[in-house]
Amino acid sequence: MTPAETARFNALYAAHQKRIYSYVRRRVNTDIVDDVVADVFMTAWRRIADAPDGEETILWLYRVAQLVTSSHWRGMRRRKNLDTKLSAVATPSGISIPDQIVVREEVREALRIMDRLNDNDREILKLSLWEQLSGDEISVVLAIKPAAARQRLARAKKRLAREYEKKVGSNTAAIATNPGGAL
Amino acid sequence: MSPDTHVLALIEEGNPIPDPDQLTVDQELNQLYLTAINRRNVEATMLDTETRTEQSTKPRSRTLVAIAAVVAIVVGVAWVLLSQNETEVPPAVTPTTLVSEVAPTFEGFWADPTGTQVAFQDNNYFIVRNGVTEDQGTFTFLESSANLRFRSNSLTVSCMSGDVGGYDFIFPNADSLQMTVATEDCGEFERLGQSIALTRTTAFGIPQVEVEVTTTIAAGPIFGPNGFEVFIGQDAPGTYETDPESRFRPLIFSTDGSWGCVHSNPDLLPAGSPICGSHGPVFELDSSGVVAGFLVISETGREPAEVLSSLRANSEVVVGGETEFVPESGDWSSVVFTLDAADSAPSRTTHCGTYEGPCAGTDLINPTDTEATHHGSEPTDWAVSSTQTIWLITLGDGSELVAIAWFEKSYVPPEEDVAALAEAATAVISSLNFPG
Numbered sequence: 225m226t227p228a229e230t231a232r233f234n235a236l237y238a239a240h241q242k243r244i245y246s247y248v249r250r251r252v253n254t255d256i257v258d259d260v261v262a263d264v265f266m267t268a269w270r271r272i273a274d275a276p277d278g279e280e281t282i283l284w285l286y287r288v289a290q291l292v293t294s295s296h297w298r299g300m301r302r303r304k305n306l307d308t309k310l311s312a313v314a315t316p317s318g319i320s321i322p323d324q325i326v327v328r329e330e331v332r333e334a335l336r337i338m339d340r341l342n343d344n345d346r347e348i349l350k351l352s353l354w355e356q357l358s359g360d361e362i363s364v365v366l367a368i369k370p371a372a373a374r375q376r377l378a379r380a381k382k383r384l385a386r387e388y389e390k391k392v393g394s395n396t397a398a399i400a401t402n403p404g405g406a407l
Numbered sequence: 408m409s410p411d412t413h414v415l416a417l418i419e420e421g422n423p424i425p426d427p428d429q430l431t432v433d434q435e436l437n438q439l440y441l442t443a444i445n446r447r448n449v450e451a452t453m454l455d456t457e458t459r460t461e462q463s464t465k466p467r468s469r470t471l472v473a474i475a476a477v478v479a480i481v482v483g484v485a486w487v488l489l490s491q492n493e494t495e496v497p498p499a500v501t502p503t504t505l506v507s508e509v510a511p512t513f514e515g516f517w518a519d520p521t522g523t524q525v526a527f528q529d530n531n532y533f534i535v536r537n538g539v540t541e542d543q544g545t546f547t548f549l550e551s552s553a554n555l556r557f558r559s560n561s562l563t564v565s566c567m568s569g570d571v572g573g574y575d576f577i578f579p580n581a582d583s584l585q586m587t588v589a590t591e592d593c594g595e596f597e598r599l600g601q602s603i604a605l606t607r608t609t610a611f612g613i614p615q616v617e618v619e620v621t622t623t624i625a626a627g628p629i630f631g632p633n634g635f636e637v638f639i640g641q642d643a644p645g646t647y648e649t650d651p652e653s654r655f656r657p658l659i660f661s662t663d664g665s666w667g668c669v670h671s672n673p674d675l676l677p678a679g680s681p682i683c684g685s686h687g688p689v690f691e692l693d694s695s696g697v698v699a700g701f702l703v704i705s706e707t708g709r710e711p712a713e714v715l716s717s718l719r720a721n722s723e724v725v726v727g728g729e730t731e732f733v734p735e736s737g738d739w740s741s742v743v744f745t746l747d748a749a750d751s752a753p754s755r756t757t758h759c760g761t762y763e764g765p766c767a768g769t770d771l772i773n774p775t776d777t778e779a780t781h782h783g784s785e786p787t788d789w790a791v792s793s794t795q796t797i798w799l800i801t802l803g804d805g806s807e808l809v810a811i812a813w814f815e816k817s818y819v820p821p822e823e824d825v826a827a828l829a830e831a832a833t834a835v836i837s838s839l840n841f842p843g
Binding site: 245246249250330331332333337349381382385388 | 411413414417421422
């Protein structure tokens with residue numbers, strides 16, 4: 225690595241460490257956040273020559289983080305199969321955010337519903353709602369076309385809303401049929 | 408507000424880290440500190456111009472050096488931060504005496520008739536079966552002292568789904584220890600490394616065995632009943648870089664009397680732990696497939712050479728070559744692994760867990776899985792294809808060799824440090840002796 229690249233990496237690290245940490249923390253178990261973040265920056269170091277300048281740097285890092293995190297979950301799934309041979313099945317997201325944070329029940333329920341969406345929907349929702357990325361920015365992170373990103377985001381929101389309505393509806397129905405609360 | 412807008416607002420509200428800028432420096436340090444301990448290793452690697460030359464023709468070496476270099480850079484950043492917060496940095500692998508915050512009457516060593524033993528000490532628990540630590544972690548009391556929550560240190564041994572199988576996997580003889588699943592947490596804590604809550608259904612009616620757990624039990628793994636000794640092979644003390652693609656971190660021998668694996672959260676890995684979790688760290692052979700050093704932990708007091716010789720005789724170990732390690736009998740609770748020694752080919756590494764013996768061997772080996780090692784090393788578009796990793800092997804016959812590790816030497820300590828390091832490491836190991 226040349227001195228210029230070293231300086232560039234240092235600057236990149238200083239500027240974006242927190243956001244990458246946050247990105248990873250929002251997706252993996254707290255126990256392994258540090259490891260995953262370290263892997264992200266190791267990769268960034270190896271690929272520093274590929275890192276774009278300016279505002280796209282963080283998007284590129286998100287992309288790296290997304291790949292590392294996905295890779296991590298693939299490994300977790302494989303480990304499960306090899307280690308346990310149990311029939312237990314991991315949930316798609318690999319982390320139960322609702323169980324890790326203190327939020328009011330309504331929020332917790334919404335997070336659970338999001339957790340039940342498929343990987344792609346969940347990721348794009350998080351990029352939009354948590355990382356606060358625009359459709360164009362999401363397209364960079366996911367390496368898809370901007371139009372496709374916007375379309376996917378819209379669909380994910382629809383699916384989330386549909387699931388939410390379904391859940392809210394069933395709760396309402398349960399209350400209606402069992403107003404006293406006794407089972 | 409429409410339902411869809413409403414749920415989106417709820418999701419936004421549920422952001423675990425709404426404002427990354429509010430993250431504290433401590434969190435950064437928590438991550439960066441670990442890299443700082445590799446400083447000497449990095450320096451040694453960076454100064455090794457010969458290695459640099461080699462990396463141009465050896466992808467794996469290049470990666471190792473690259474990773475060492477990135478560590479150096481991160482260390483630089485860390486160093487700045489550390490210098491600003493020196494007093495806040497916890498020691499990573501120093502032997503600590505944990506302060507007990509639990510009811511003293513609860514601490515102790517419990518066993519069931521089938522050989523599973525559970526030790527509670529200073530908020531740590533150890534589950535030992537046939538002399539081999541199957542799981543360890545921390546425990547805390549919940550609302551009342553009747554409820555306990557266990558949190559495994561291992562990411563690979565934990566609650567799977569809340570069913571009996573998953574539960575048993577954590578705690579093989581929970582029933583005989585008169586514990587039952589207290590909550591449905593397991594159903595939601597489906598993730599590895601999460602916790603499970605247990606309840607004592609009775610007042611722990613199992614009689615305490617004859618030994619008392621005292622402070623001589625370090626917060627580390629328990630390998631066997633007595634008399635551990637550590638043998639350090641040639642140039643063994645020092646810092647050893649583990650598989651860079653793995654979540655496991657280096658094995659450290661340091662002059663302050665500590666040694667152990669380093670994890671991103673030092674609190675999770677007690678001082679003096681020669682094994683990370685239940686599987687152990689990953690070590691690498693050098694690119695030629697030659698084992699550069701070895702560490703043998705034996706409880707029998709035999710010399711390393713004798714142990715290795717015995718291994719070779721009994722299990723056809725061929726050091727540094729194509730290796731297939733097959734236990735002589737099915738009694739060992741581990742291990743079968745294969746090693747592809749070809750540098751250019753993807754490695755194929757596997758092992759059987761230490762918790763379910765005997766290891767059947769091929770049933771856990773997927774011959775087609777040549778892209779990645781069992782743990783860590785997931786193939787990505789930039790992944791190193793050849794890792795040549797070997798897992799730390801844990802042998803569980805309870806009487807002989809307990810663990811053996813092969814690793815690539817990446818740092819040679821000054822000669823004057825070697826004796827002190829060996830002595831310190833031995834002292835730490837001695838502190839792991841299980842009384843009785």
